[in-house]
Amino acid sequence: MHNSSSSSSSSSSNHNNNNNNNIPASSSRPISYTTYASIYYAQPARLTYRQRPIKLDDDVYRFAIQRMRQRACKSEHDSDSARSVNMEDIPAYEEDHSQSPSVANSVFFSLPREIRDRIYALCVQSRDGLPIEWPRSEAHRKYNPYDIQTALLRTCRAVHSEATPLLYSLNNLTFHHPSDANVFVRAICDLHFGIRITSLSLHVKAADIRMWMSYLNTTDPTRSLRFDFPNLRDLGLRYKSSRWDHTHSADHNLKSWIDDPRLDELLDGIRDVYxxxxxxxxxxxxxADEEQELIGFDPSNGLPEPQFSNPQEQDRQREQYFLLRHTRLERARQKEQCPTIRICCACRIHPTHFQALTRPAAVQMPQHQRPPGVLPEARDLPQTPVLEGAPFPPNGFSHIDLQRDIKKLHDPELGSANVSRTPFTARIEGDEERSIMESSSNWQICRD
Incomplete structure (x- = not known):
């Protein structure tokens, strides 16, 4: 489950103003990030490109990295098309450190690679799976709640080469603005390691849904979620809803929060892309039934072709069969390649409503005096809690679903906030074995 509190747009306002740049034409948000080159070699590196070994000397490799960064992050007047970087054009490098004196004389590198990877993971993986926000707030910079030791990567080139891929593949990154995600993977982090990011969390405000959809619901190779993070396996979307009406009762809001056209737009946009x-x-x-009736058009099964009244209808039905078969195979492929998507709808509510929804007394039914032998009505029966991973309840969530996970978490806007959340449920249903799109959603409320 995606553990986070209220979403907010964060920016690094305390950086140097002298380094301010602008995002390309598709975004006008000012940024002030400092880029550090994360790859440097004093000796020629052995690289592989399309499974063919290529040896580059130090000057050529440095020049290649410089040109790639120029393509990825040009001046503020360049368009998005000038910032594009084709990941396939970047050679994946495999440096051989076995001849290095520091490696040859090190007891640590005498350990098997699997054990070294476990040691690296203990140092570079966030504590308790806490999502890593970027850019970091001042509180995160001061107290380092993630408990990751990135200084290990600066000990030597061999450790940097082995541990850096784990830093990106084992952690969940969190962004509050689409430009943050795009700039981070295109210019800040190294391109070889950026494509290793598999877990991502995005905080989306209802007021910013149009801005986010231009990034989520597109396949632009220069600025889109699909191309910026091609190997994504877990995607968490935290949607901060504005549907909670404090003039109505808590029960009324509990039933009506799902009727949010912006939330539906977010769901449909993600589905159309993945x-x-x-x-x-x-x-x-x-x-499937229609395809079975036309299966005779497949020459591989040896069945006679179905006959129709005229040749035009025969050709049309043949094209229809191959179209049905193509879409069926594509749906099967999507089941394997589509990331697991968890959508959390968060609402900020009044303390009175929060107590009404989370107190156990709120769901205790009055004892009705019934004559002997009279069964209780359906509305008087005890409410059954929703289970994790179950289908989305037809009548929505109830009070009892908000009483099992109440925590006090840090919120960028509110500071400390009491948070209660429901279990994740399957929002998009599929077949009995596995949904077409592995998606789940839950609901979260918070108070000051």
Missing amino acids: CPYWCSPQEEKIR
Whole structure:
């Protein structure tokens, strides 16, 4: 489950103003990030490019890295197309440190690589799986709540080469603005390691949904979630809703929060990008029956072709069969490649509503006096809590679902906040074995 509190747009306002740059034309947000080159070699590095070994001397490699960074981060007047970097054009390097004196005489490097990776993971993985926010706030810079020891990467080139991929692949990164995610992976972090990011969290405000959709619901190779993070396996979206109406009762809001067109737009946009061939289980069954009726058009099964009244209809049905088969194969491929997506809808509510929803007394039913033998009505039956991973309840969540996970967490806007959340449920249903799009959603409320 994605553990986080209220979302907010954060920026590094205490950096040097002399280094301010502008995001390309698609965004006008000023940034003031400092870029540090994370790769440097004193000796020629042995690289592999498309499974062919290529040896580059130090000057050529440094020049290649410089040109890549110039393409990824040009001046503020350049367009987004000038910032594009084709990941396939960047050679994946494999440096051989076995001849280095520091490695040859080190007891640490005599350990098997699997044991060294475990040691690296203890140093560079965030404590308790805490998402790493970027850019970091001043509190995070001062107290280092992530408890990661990145100084280890500066001990020697061999440790840097082995441990840095784990830093990006084992941690969950959190961004509050689409430009933060785009700039981080394109210019701040090294391109070889940026594509190793597999876990990501995005904090989306309802008021910023249009800005986010231009980044989420697109396949632009220079500025889009799909191309910036091609190996994404876990995606958490924290949607900060504005649907909570404090003039209505807590029960009314509890039933109406799901009717949010902006939340539906977010769900549909993510589905269109990662599952363009998605269809409901009912539609999938209808298509399977139609494909079975036309299976004779497949020459590999040896069945006679179905006959129709005219040649035009024959050709149309043949094209329809191959289209149905293509979409079925694409849906099967999407089940394996689509990341697990968890969407959390968060609301900031009044303390009175928070207590009404989270107190156990709020769900205790009055004792009705019934004659003997009279069964209770359905509305008087005890409410059953929703289980983790279960289908989304038809009537929505209830009070009892908000009473199992109450914590006090740090919030960038509120400071300390009491937070209660429901279990994650399957928002998009699929077949009985596995959903078409592995997606889940939950609901979260917080108070000051």
